[in-house]
Amino acid sequence: MKSTLSHLARLYAALPQRRMLDFPATNAEHSRLASFSLEPSMLVANPENYAGLTYPWTRAINPEPGVPQQVAEGVYWVRFPMPMGLDHINIWLLEDGDGWVVVDTCLDLPRSREIWETLFSGFLSGKRITRVICTHMHPDHVGLAGWLTERFDCQLLMTREEYLMCRSLVSDTGKPAPEVAIRYFKAAGYSEEQIDNYRRAFGGFGRAVYRLPDSFHRLKDRETLTIGGRYWQVIVGSGHSPEHACLYCPALKLLISGDQVLPRITPNVSVFPTEPDSDPLQEWLQSCARIRELLPEDLLVLPAHEAPFYGLHVRLTQLIETHKKELNQLYDHLSAPKRVVDCFPALFKREITEHHLSLATGETIAHLNCLRRRRQIDFNTDDAGVRWYFQLPESIAFD
Numbered sequence: 001m002k003s004t005l006s007h008l009a010r011l012y013a014a015l016p017q018r019r020m021l022d023f024p025a026t027n028a029e030h031s032r033l034a035s036f037s038l039e040p041s042m043l044v045a046n047p048e049n050y051a052g053l054t055y056p057w058t059r060a061i062n063p064e065p066g067v068p069q070q071v072a073e074g075v076y077w078v079r080f081p082m083p084m085g086l087d088h089i090n091i092w093l094l095e096d097g098d099g100w101v102v103v104d105t106c107l108d109l110p111r112s113r114e115i116w117e118t119l120f121s122g123f124l125s126g127k128r129i130t131r132v133i134c135t136h137m138h139p140d141h142v143g144l145a146g147w148l149t150e151r152f153d154c155q156l157l158m159t160r161e162e163y164l165m166c167r168s169l170v171s172d173t174g175k176p177a178p179e180v181a182i183r184y185f186k187a188a189g190y191s192e193e194q195i196d197n198y199r200r201a202f203g204g205f206g207r208a209v210y211r212l213p214d215s216f217h218r219l220k221d222r223e224t225l226t227i228g229g230r231y232w233q234v235i236v237g238s239g240h241s242p243e244h245a246c247l248y249c250p251a252l253k254l255l256i257s258g259d260q261v262l263p264r265i266t267p268n269v270s271v272f273p274t275e276p277d278s279d280p281l282q283e284w285l286q287s288c289a290r291i292r293e294l295l296p297e298d299l300l301v302l303p304a305h306e307a308p309f310y311g312l313h314v315r316l317t318q319l320i321e322t323h324k325k326e327l328n329q330l331y332d333h334l335s336a337p338k339r340v341v342d343c344f345p346a347l348f349k350r351e352i353t354e355h356h357l358s359l360a361t362g363e364t365i366a367h368l369n370c371l372r373r374r375r376q377i378d379f380n381t382d383d384a385g386v387r388w389y390f391q392l393p394e395s396i397a398f399d
């Protein structure tokens with residue numbers, strides 16, 4: 001049992017750093033500090049049912065950044081803030097004997113590093129990080145993986161495609177946008193101004209990613225890891241990223257789902273100019289169906305964004321049905337020839353601004369490529385190199 005004094009010492013040791021993080025203490029926080037409840041405890045049950053899912057701690061739960069919350073035996077949830085529309089990521093800390101396994105790491109930004117420092121000197125104090133697992137290569141997941149593995153001289157665990165793709169994308173930073181990519185966006189119907197914006201933004205991927213370690217441990221689909229004496233099985237999905245790893249613990253009935261399954265957001269599925277003819281949407285639909293088949297329904301899903309929830313099968317079905325509906329809407333929309341940029345109204349309710357243009361383009365081309373592979377649509381290219389998509393009169397469509 002820890003004494004009250006050691007609670008106090010840790011509490012006050014943490015305070016100056018918390019100020020540096022620019023999170024002023026609220027009244028509620030002061031009363032919590034006064035009752036020495038900074039020691040992480042199990043979250044108090046407060047279930048909320050919404051849109052077919054059950055959120056055990058409500059869907060609006062928003063833990064204070066950097067303060068660990070226990071969600072199961074040996075499993076802690078830490079929310080890290082991010083300075084963008086999607087304003088946070090959920091990081092998972094798993095007790096691993098005399099150390100900790102970290103799942104996902106946040107962007108490499110000063111604020112994220114400071115939160116990690118606070119964790120090292122507070123909650124994680126005296127214990128080392130034994131392994132860093134990244135569910136996939138997106139910067140909010142992999143950003144500080146190199147920094148953490150360097151600091152603790154420990155291994156990075158990722159699937160091979162995610163590791164290699166990440167190193168490849170990071171190496172683009174500082175280079176000019178390639179001509180094939182310019183042609184790809186011109187073909188989609190981008191204006192000169194939009195092309196210029198693309199050129200300027202090119203290479204942004206690597207700007208919030210610390211250099212990855214030069215070696216890694218490859219995670220494979222259905223491989224079993226032992227963490228803290230428990231089995232965690234790797235379940236790979238594809239479509240949002242090429243070889244995304246989820247982690248399933250049968251004993252705790254938990255699924256760390258990364259971005260593969262999110263409760264409210266429909267994860268982005270995009271085609272990129274590096275592989276313009278790919279069909280990630282088909283891979284996405286297949287992996288959602290496969291995960292639904294492989295895993296039981298009664299798991300607590302721990303997503304990388306938003307709140308933990310029950311209802312894995314319901315959510316996977318919703319994700320599949322959403323895209324099927326969008327594919328149908330897009331097909332109908334192409335009764336007259338359209339460019340990629342003319343297809344946004346068929347898929348997105350809100351107006352697509354410059355800010356969301358590249359995501360919307362990638363997602364739209366993913367749907368177009370899926371319909372094209374199914375022989376439901378095709379395109380012609382005009383003299384300016386712009387593609388015009390149209391319905392095929394006699395569809396020989398297949399799934």
Ligand SMILES: [Zn+2]
Nearest residue numbers: 136138240259
């Ligand atoms: Zn992602």
